[in-house]
Amino acid sequence: MSGPAQSPEPALVALRGASFAYEEGPDVLVGLDFEVREGRALALLGRNGSGKTTLMRLLSGGLRPRAGTLTLGGEPVTYDRKGLTRLRTTVQLVVQDPDDQLFAASVGQDVSFGPLNLGLPDAEVRSRVGEALAALDIAALADRPTHMLSYGQRKRTAIAGAVAMRPRVLILDEPTAGLDPDGQERLLTTLDGLRAGGTTVVMATHDVDLALRWSDDAALLTPDGVRTGPTAPTLARTELLRQAGLRLPWGVAAAGLLRTRGLLADSAPGPRTAEELAALAAMATPTD
Ligand SMILES: Nc1ncnc2c1ncn2[C@@H]1O[C@H](COP(=O)(O)OP(=O)(O)OP(=O)(O)O)[C@@H](O)[C@H]1O
Numbered sequence: 001m002s003g004p005a006q007s008p009e010p011a012l013v014a015l016r017g018a019s020f021a022y023e024e025g026p027d028v029l030v031g032l033d034f035e036v037r038e039g040r041a042l043a044l045l046g047r048n049g050s051g052k053t054t055l056m057r058l059l060s061g062g063l064r065p066r067a068g069t070l071t072l073g074g075e076p077v078t079y080d081r082k083g084l085t086r087l088r089t090t091v092q093l094v095v096q097d098p099d100d101q102l103f104a105a106s107v108g109q110d111v112s113f114g115p116l117n118l119g120l121p122d123a124e125v126r127s128r129v130g131e132a133l134a135a136l137d138i139a140a141l142a143d144r145p146t147h148m149l150s151y152g153q154r155k156r157t158a159i160a161g162a163v164a165m166r167p168r169v170l171i172l173d174e175p176t177a178g179l180d181p182d183g184q185e186r187l188l189t190t191l192d193g194l195r196a197g198g199t200t201v202v203m204a205t206h207d208v209d210l211a212l213r214w215s216d217d218a219a220l221l222t223p224d225g226v227r228t229g230p231t232a233p234t235l236a237r238t239e240l241l242r243q244a245g246l247r248l249p250w251g252v253a254a255a256g257l258l259r260t261r262g263l264l265a266d267s268a269p270g271p272r273t274a275e276e277l278a279a280l281a282a283m284a285t286p287t288d
């Protein structure tokens with residue numbers, strides 16, 4: 001498999017030498033290079049306050065870098081109306097707290113807001129909203145007032161609103177936070193479906209086990225900048241994990257243990273789920 005650095009295609013969206021500070025605040029990001037490659041599931045990790053949300057807002061155009069550039073398909077983004085519309089029809093951000101995103105009276109109205117705002121014909125809006133509600137498994141909630149939703153339902157509604165824009169890049173800020181285990185599983189299944197349909201998904205998370213299981217690449221924000229690479233080897237770098245305030249994913253720890261016991265070849269991938277660990281253990285069990 002080719003790593004992100006070898007791909008000849010320009011990144012779908014990228015920051016080059018980007019710096020950002022909030023008004024009267026210290027620098028949050030300095031000289032950052034970061035890219036989102038088409039089709040690669042990307043997990044963004046780092047401690048509280050490391051700048052994950054800020055980076056995501058820079059990528060989606062909600063914030064503008066003080067220095068450096070944001071590029072879309074290799075072209076610098078212009079922050080005028082035309083440039084921002086082009087960016088927002090390509091990149092959609094779902095913020096961490098659904099209550100910061102939802103504002104319409106009902107689920108259906110909220111999800112249709114973006115497509116209506118694009119000036120799409122009614123039939124097109126209806127079809128996009130139906131598709132987004134189905135993808136998030138909330139079609140039955142279309143007429144439900146948003147203030148009568150559970151937290152997980154609000155999260156799903158917020159994601160549906162972004163999906164209805166049919167973005168090429170869907171950026172999710174801690175989408176699994178606050179979801180129960182079944183809700184997390186269902187969300188991952190939904191994201192798999194979106195990925196199969198050609199959407200590139202970027203997710204900020206504190207959950208290293210989820211990142212190991214779900215992502216192709218992991219980007220770790222540390223005080224020294226961002227380090228991006230294929231997930232399993234990147235999340236096995238203990239010093240980097242320490243700098244990013246993260247622990248070792250259990251799958252990486254289990255793979256290390258299996259390798260030192262001679263039960264897993266160095267070249268073989270380690271387990272990412274309990275099921276994969278069980279399958280490896282079954283293969284490694286002496287049969288005599
Ligand atoms: N609206 C704001 N005004 C001023 N400073 C802010 C603002 N939002 C964030 N910051 C600061 O910018 C830095 C990065 O914050 P950011 O929210 O990007 O971190 P994060 O990695 O998303 O953290 P968390 O894991 O807690 O969500 C922090 O030091 C924070 O205090």
Ligand SMILES: [Mg+2]
Binds near residue numbers: 173
């Ligand atoms: Mg955040």
